[in-house]
Each structure stands twice: as C-alpha cells, then as structure tokens.
Amino acid sequence: MRKKLFAEFLGTFWLVFGGCGSALFAAAFPELGIGFVGVSIAFGLTVVAMAYGIGHISGAHLNPAVTIGLSISGRHSKKEILPYIFSQVFGAVVSASLLFIILNGSDSFSVGGFASNGYGELSPGGYNLTSVFLAEAVLTYFFLLVILGATDKGAPQGFAGLAIGLTLTLIHLVSIPISNTSVNPARSISQAIFAETAALSQVWLFLVAPVLGAILAGFSYKYLFEKNK
DSSP states (O other): OHHHHHHHHHHHHHHIIIIIHHHHHTTTOTTTOOHHHHHHHHHHHHHHHHHHHHHHHHOOOOSHHHHHHHHHTTSSOGGGHHHHHHHHHHHHHHHHHHHHHHHTTOTTOOOTTTTOOOSGGGSTTOOOHHHHHHHHHHHHHHHHHHHHHHTSTTSOTTOHHHHHHHHHHHHHHHHHHHHSOOSOHHHHHHHHHHOSSSHHHHTTHHHHHHHHHHHHHHHHHHHHTGGGO
C-alpha cells in the first residue's frame, strides 16, 4: 500500500509539474511559445509516461475522479479511495509549490492565474458556470470510459497508456479555452491555492463536475459493457 500511495504521489506530482508547468513557462513564451496545442500534448505525455512508469504499481490514476470512477465500476478497492485521493492531492500541491518557487525566480513572470481553472471572468473564453460544468462533466465521463475500456482484459494489451494519454490530449485541445481544462480535482486544487485570482472560490465546480462525470462513467461501463460479457 505504501508503494501504491507513493507512486500516486509521484505520478500526480509529475502530471502537475509537466502539464501546468508547460502552461506557466512555455505556453506564451516570446516567439517560441507552445500555445494551447503544446500544453495539451504536455498533459497527455505526462499521463503516458506515468502509465508505463508506475501503472504496474498503483494503476497510475493520478486523479481523484479516476480513482472514484474505477471504484464505482468495481475495478478498484473502495477502501483505497481516500488514501489514493490524499496522495494525489498532496503530490499536486507539492508540485504546485515547486512551480510557484521557480516562477518567482524570474522578474519577467507574474503568478496571475497560475494555470488555474475557472468560469466566467476566470474562463479563458469567458464561458459561464453552466458551460464549464457541462464541459468538465462530459469530458471526464468520456475520459473514464476510455480508461475503463483501454484497461479491460478484452482490450489490446500494451496500448492503454497511449490511448489514455492521447484522450487527455484531446480533452485539453477541446476545453482549454472553456475552463483551462481540469477533469482532475487534484490539479485544480493545487493551482487554485497559489493563484492570485478568485480561483479558490470557484474550485468547487472542478471537484463536483469531474467526480459526477466519473461516477456516471463507472456505472455506465459496469452495466452497459461488462455485464454483457
């Protein structure tokens, strides 16, 4: 269990450091900025790396919504939900702390929104609460369906990490303008803590919507697909 929790800590640390780090340091870097596409790819790559790096240890959830969805579907022990979530959030916060320290090492950068998620004025595209909630719930739902399907015993073996990472890339390509993309409560909490905006007051949405989408996906996969085997 200790190895599992430490793996989840490291994996979520890497997700935030690689994904949010690319948004903070490289997205709009003068002349060489990677933009939304680059940030989307960065998030996908972190998941691919951790899926193959620690997947055999903890399952590489890296996301409280994923842990909850997998538990609902019967793929993960419900007794491990809270320890997993604690490790994921802790890893995300430690990673965000390091990003904050590094960011403050340059006079040319400001903390600002700190790659946090938001709606209304805090949405990159100005999308309202309803739009952001729907996007986060629907995208998390399909993210969990892909995870459950790609890791199913009947799926082609050895490609789950790629399928999951590419799906997260697609999710970011769709929703960065909408909410700055969460689908991950740990990632949202860690960035909101350090943001100079009102992100922390809006973080509730990025806890509720992804978890709701994950729960629906867990039930959907369990009763619509696995039951028919």
